[in-house]
Amino acid sequence: MIFRQLFDQTSGTYSYVLASRRGGEALIIDPVLEKVDRYLQLFRELDLRLVKAVDTHIHADHVTGLGALRDRTQCITVMGEQSRVDVVSMRVTEGDKVDIEGLSLDVLYTPGHTDDSYSFLLPDRVFTGDTLLIRGTGRTDFQNGDPRAQYESLFGKLLKLPDETMVFPAHDYKGDTVSTIGEEKAFNPRLRVKTVDEYVDLMNGLNLPNPKMMDVAVPANMRIGLHQDEVARRGWAIGAKDAMALVGCTDVVLVDLREPRERDKHGSIPGSLSAPYTDLRRNVCKGGMLHELGAATGKRLVFYCAFGERSAMAVQAAQDAGLTAARHIQGGLDAWRKADGPLVR
Numbered sequence: 222m223i224f225r226q227l228f229d230q231t232s233g234t235y236s237y238v239l240a241s242r243r244g245g246e247a248l249i250i251d252p253v254l255e256k257v258d259r260y261l262q263l264f265r266e267l268d269l270r271l272v273k274a275v276d277t278h279i280h281a282d283h284v285t286g287l288g289a290l291r292d293r294t295q296c297i298t299v300m301g302e303q304s305r306v307d308v309v310s311m312r313v314t315e316g317d318k319v320d321i322e323g324l325s326l327d328v329l330y331t332p333g334h335t336d337d338s339y340s341f342l343l344p345d346r347v348f349t350g351d352t353l354l355i356r357g358t359g360r361t362d363f364q365n366g367d368p369r370a371q372y373e374s375l376f377g378k379l380l381k382l383p384d385e386t387m388v389f390p391a392h393d394y395k396g397d398t399v400s401t402i403g404e405e406k407a408f409n410p411r412l413r414v415k416t417v418d419e420y421v422d423l424m425n426g427l428n429l430p431n432p433k434m435m436d437v438a439v440p441a442n443m444r445i446g447l448h449q450d451e452v453a454r455r456g457w458a459i460g461a462k463d464a465m466a467l468v469g470c471t472d473v474v475l476v477d478l479r480e481p482r483e484r485d486k487h488g489s490i491p492g493s494l495s496a497p498y499t500d501l502r503r504n505v506c507k508g509g510m511l512h513e514l515g516a517a518t519g520k521r522l523v524f525y526c527a528f529g530e531r532s533a534m535a536v537q538a539a540q541d542a543g544l545t546a547a548r549h550i551q552g553g554l555d556a557w558r559k560a561d562g563p564l565v566r
């Protein structure tokens with residue numbers, strides 16, 4: 222496995238790059254906007270293709286690199302389903318998995334620092350965001366933080382992992398880089414409490430100043446801009462209600478860009494073809510499956526995904542590849558469901 226821990230000095234943020242091999246797919250956790258050029262350079266040096274960028278929660282101390290990485294690599298952006306952030310193209314929840322080639326991370330919902338805090342688990346290590354830090358825990362006094370929920374996330378989930386599990390947090394201000402669950406159980410002063418009430422009192426008594434960047438970072442992280450507006454301006458978007466008339470049309474292929482796991486969980490539009498977004502570039506270029514389908518049969522490709530983000534990027538890619546009839550369903554399956562569109566499982 223390729224594993225890199227990268228550091229942003231200004232905010233004390235750790236970002237993590239994961240891949241199973243050189244030349245393969247990569248994933249990044251908690252990227253920082255100012256470091257995006259550095260990440261892209263590293264991907265080139267290691268011959269990696271970024272396919273997913275994940276934020277463990279909405280950050281208050283730095284602007285996320287998710288939007289810039291999406292714009293420059295067309296990667297999928299991943300956050301928890303509670304996040305009120307418009308950049309997200311794949312939303313996950315407890316029990317889901319985040320997959321890339323050769324690696325599969327288990328998704329753990331670990332609220333408390335914020336209500337959208339998640340941890341991501343590999344067999345030997347866990348990425349804890351700001352839920353569990355090295356000899357600390359993330360503050361719980363803003364962004365819908367809740368010390369009671371954090372206690373549950375810590376004692377009910379993270380500390381139940383095997384003692385030897387390595388802990389990689391989103392921050393460290395002392396220069397520590399890694400710990401283990403066993404070490405934190407033994408030496409983390411915040412975890413020496415006997416009851417949940419004791420933990421709540423401890424956290425409520427911290428009286429920390431707000432992060433310097435908070436007033437800038439939180440609003441910036443909430444609105445990283447949808448591609449969907451621009452795609453709609455060009456006339457490449459179809460509303461969910463109008464898209465319903467396309468089901469069963471012989472001159473239209475509905476293309477589902479979501480992953481098999483998302484199809485299984487949420488259902489799909491009847492008669493749609495599965496072509497996951499990570500293979501899109503190959504599929505829409507000349508000789509690719511979707512390109513040939515569109516070119517040979519004259520059928521119109523109509524992309525959809527979960528929220529319309531991946532499909533908006535797909536329309537752009539298809540147009541670039543000469544498939545000028547390509548469209549997408551604005552708002553994705555989410556909008557489709559709200560419009561009472563039929564689903565199959």
Ligand SMILES: [Fe+2]
Pocket residue numbers: 278279280281282334351359
């Ligand atoms: Fe945070």
